[in-house]
Amino acid sequence: MGFLDIDNTTKSYGAVEVLHKVDIAVEEGEFLVLVGPSGCGKSTLLNMIAGLEEITSGEIRIKDAVMNGVHPSKRNIAMVFQSYALYPNMTVGQNITFGLEMHNVPKPQRDKAMKDVANLLQIEPLLDRKPGALSGGQRQRVAMGRALVRNPDVFLFDEPLSNLDAKLRVDMRTEIKKLHQKLGTTIVYVTHDQIEAMTLSTRIAVMFGGYVQQLGTPQEIYDTPANIFVATFMGSPAMNVVPAKVVVENGRPMAHVALHDGTIASLPFSQDNLAEWDGKDIMLGIRPETITDEDAADRKSENIAQMTNRIVVTEPAGSDTFVTMTLGGRDVIARMRSDANVRAGKDFQFAVNMEKAVAFDPKTENRIAP
């Protein structure tokens, strides 16, 4: 039994089921991120944990106590909302202590708790101001302060950074991670931003169409995506997924992929069981950073394949240069060093780290496990 158990939980509105049998066990101190595109059901799931939405079937338990039908305020949870939801008519201090006041905590204790939290988040100078007089980042801190002061079992974050500008978002991300490391609290965090998911979480649940597509550590999700959706949703730029054919040469399964001019490149798989797919079509998944030039290829890899292909576009981005080519009839992006000698329209010899390549069944779109 975990600390927070989501047990075969479904949610329906009328006849429409929007969440299908979600099953997640969160351990104490874990940072679980629910990530997915809009409408995948991640916010609904969070609201069900919070008690703001009813559970249609299944069970949600916190510390082994069933939460179905329990009022939000009695679940010992705290939530940070996307709009921060600070009470506009109250000062920052009153905002932070409102929850304690509602739970009949005496005033001296409330003030002490408020001071501690204000100190932790460095918002002491703001305590007498109204939310309207704060900047976005300050509001964000106050919203977190309001959650922290209750010392809840589980923190729920509903896209807390999406209203901030890009730079502040990165700062606050680090801030949240620091806070988690310092306090060791259990967090469930909803976002549509896969970078936030990767950087913050100890585990990620990738959601799509009301299903949890994959649940795992960021590394597992990134390296061994369960299906094509997860592979292309996580990572920026997205994983390249191109049609290929498995051909066994000298007892070794090879991926045959069409180059820009229709000639076939033969890339050896590291995954032996693909021999069973001899002669069949698959979808080949290659991360952009595993396509490089010879010099930048991973030294530890035992399976670097060479491939000469025409460069269509180069996009220098400072730290890297993104190179677009045509592979298997689709645009494929390679992430090269910024000083790589690449020019549009020229042929270039790429090094592909096939150890990191993954294969998908084109019918089910699921990964073919080794």
Place this chain on the structure above:
Amino acid sequence: MSIASQDTAIRTGRVTRMLIYLVLLLFALFYMLPLYVMVVNSVKPLDEITGGGMMNLPQVLTFEPWAKAWSSAQIGVEPTGLSPYFWNSIKMVVPAVAISTVLGALNGYVLTKWRFKYDTIVFGLILFACFIPFQIVLIPMAKMLGLMGLAGTTSGLVLVHVVYGVGFTTLYFRNYYAVFPTELIRAAQIDGAGFFRIFWRILLPSSGPIAVVSIIWQFTNIWNDFLFGASFAGADSQPMTVALNNLVQASHGVKEYNVHFAGAILAALPTLLVYIVAGRYFVRGLMAGSVKG
């Protein structure tokens, strides 16, 4: 800013501008005319009015008509002046406005933040109350008041006005709360505030502009109402409007026009005051929902 205003302001020559102001001034004077006539004639002795020259300024300034209208004019059979009826109106208007505004706020709160099945139909039905003509309900209302033992009392009038006003106040507050962020309500729920606590501590403190709209609207309508007052009030609960009518329509003796004018101004004064004090919030409140929504 200056660049923007140069681009957007309509540029006009001096002559056109003078013309515009002249026309506006004429209209303003025209609209002020009734008030002028009322004020001027309320401070004249009666013979100056009956001698013709309604538009003239008074030759002898007297506040006798005001004193008479307030405290000694013949209303019906008693020479009481309008003052007891003024207090009758206050006793009716204040509770009626307060109750209908609070009820409207509660309705708006429930209809937007505690949604239930068919809530739009319920709202539609409440809204329907705004369109029912007064005359239709006179007889059923009289019957109801009789059954409840409220016939001819101020409480009965308060009830009638609350029932009639709730449709409007609900409409105002519902539309105002519809754009009030629901996440705030959810945050308060998680913080442990209940239904009424959220209402008093979170929602009402943010409802200033729309409360002003509701109060002005209700105050004006209820204060100026004549039909319900004439139909349902008893001898000792008649509002100002009914008393004014009785003063002006008196069929015996000389028509004291100056007293009638003074009485009419007295009857209009409270609504005028409410507008002057809260008028600018009225417009602000009407706009509040529409701009941000």
